[in-house]
Amino acid sequence: MQHRSFGLAALTTEMVKSGDRILDLGPLSSGTTQAFLQLNCQCHIEDLIEYLAENQSAEDPLAALEDHLLPKPAGLKFDVILCWDILNFLELDVIRHLVRLLQPHLKQGTILHTMRYTGRNQPRKPRRFRLLDNFCYEYIDDPEYPTVPSKGHSTVTLLKCMDRFSLFNSLMKREGMDQNVTEHFLEYDSVTSRNQVRSGGASDVSAYFRSVRDDERIEMPGVEKALATISESSGAPTMLECGRKNGRNIDALKKKVAALYVEDLHASLAWQKKLHGEETGFSTSIFSLDPGTRLDGVFLWDLLNYYSGAQIQQLGELLGQRMTPGATLHFVMYKSAQIPERPSTFEVLDDNRVAVTGISAGKRLRTLNSTADLMRLLPGYRLYGHHIGKLPTGEAFQEFVLQLKP
Incomplete structure (x- = not known):
């Protein structure tokens, strides 16, 4: 059986830098250590x-765990800890003690990567991982590995015994992944908003395994106009990206601003709807930003096409409370009476073109009838840019860039 590790790919392509210190809690035989050594990392x-x-x-x-762990220099602080699937097979008190023993060598921002089994048929022993290529691993049933049934720890239970570690990203059910494996990134002593992008924190590393086709790329003048305005903002420009998290890479956007926040609004509103009913509005706490953060730009992509008038009005007000005067709000509106059944995936590329993927073949009726209707719902903004474009499928849309009024 094979598993493509998006988490380990993110570590080596986005998160780890030359000179970082890596603690690998698995055996040397996995092959991953060599990848980190090639990045000039110190591996233990x-x-x-x-x-x-x-x-x-x-x-x-x-006590046996204390005897097993090697002594380490007093000043050694690890940047990354690799746990593989091992935490599934340790009792909670052993995990708690392991964290306690490693604590002198942890620092604010230390990243811990682990794989948790989620299916009904839990493994009866740890798996031996053997790196093939592109961080695709082959599971090998090693007869020398001990038979220790998986404990079935939930994520919440695991976090409770891992003092000062918090969850900041999970990866699951991606193409090539074992569907019964969830990869978690935990961060030690995190002081950053869960929505702010750290290196590797929210960037979808599926882009590491695929290339964007030419027929997926389109020119969007409004995107270029919004990005140029954001970059001209005084101080360190800050952006909020509200598109779908899965299936895209936000690495290009990270390079264009000082601070990038992400919030999958479509998923968040779907969750609110599940909890509270059909016409649910946006929670005032939906945007978890660091205290005092003011946004210079917001990208909504095609999301407004799927909201009611009341929801659009409320969203405009909530965003306006967090934006600086003159900040830009970018979105697209479909022109046809029939629109894609669900939001598409928009990915800004290094050359400022946009890759549009995941376009639904199913259709639904458009709810907004005119630009005038839209602007009446967003009275706190003025029109700053307007362009016409077409999706890779040929469907026409209008691209809007608004500015928050002083």
Whole structure:
């Protein structure tokens, strides 16, 4: 069986830099250590598979863990910890003790990567991972690995015993992934908003495994106009990106602003609807930004096509409270009476062109009838740019750039 690790790909392509210190809690045989050595990282190995094999019947597994771990220099601080699937097979008190023993070597921002099994048929022993290519791993049933049934720890349970670690990203059910595996990124002593993009935090590394086709790229003058205005903002420009998280890469946007926040509005509103009913509005806490953050630009893409007039009005007011005067609001409106059944995926590329993918073949009726109707719902903004364009499928849309009035 094989598993494509989007998390480990993100670590090596986005998050880890030359000189970083890596603690690998798995065996050397996985092959990943070599990838980090090529990045000039310092790699330390603590084979906890060996610990499991030798201490299943230990009278004091916590003391046995202390004996197993190698002594480390007092000033050594790790940037990344690789746990593989090992936490699935450790008792909670052992995990708690492991974190306690590693604590002198953790620092604010230390990243821990782990894989959690979620299916009904939990493995009866840890899997041996062997790197093939492009961070696709082959599972090997190693007869020398100890038989230790998976404990089935939930994410919440796991976090409760991992003092000062918090969850900042999860990856699951992507193409090539084992559908019963969820990859988690945990961060130690995080002080950053869950919505702010750190390197590798929200960028969808599926772009690492695919290239954007020429017929997916389109010119969007409004995007260029909005980006140019944002970059001219005084101080460090800050942007909020509200498109779908899955299936796109936001690396190009990260390079264009000082601080990038993301919020999958479509998913957030769907969750609100599930909790509260059909005509749910936006929660005032939907945008989790760092205290004092003011936005210089917001990208909504095609989301407004799927909201009611009341929802658009409320969203405009909520965003306006968090934007600086003159900040830009970018979105597109479909021109046809029939629009795609669900939002598409928009990805800004390095050359400012936009890749549009995931366009639904199904159709639904458009709700907004005219530009005048739209502007009446957004009285706090003025029209700054207007363009006509076509999706890769040939469907026409209007591209709007608004500015928040002083």
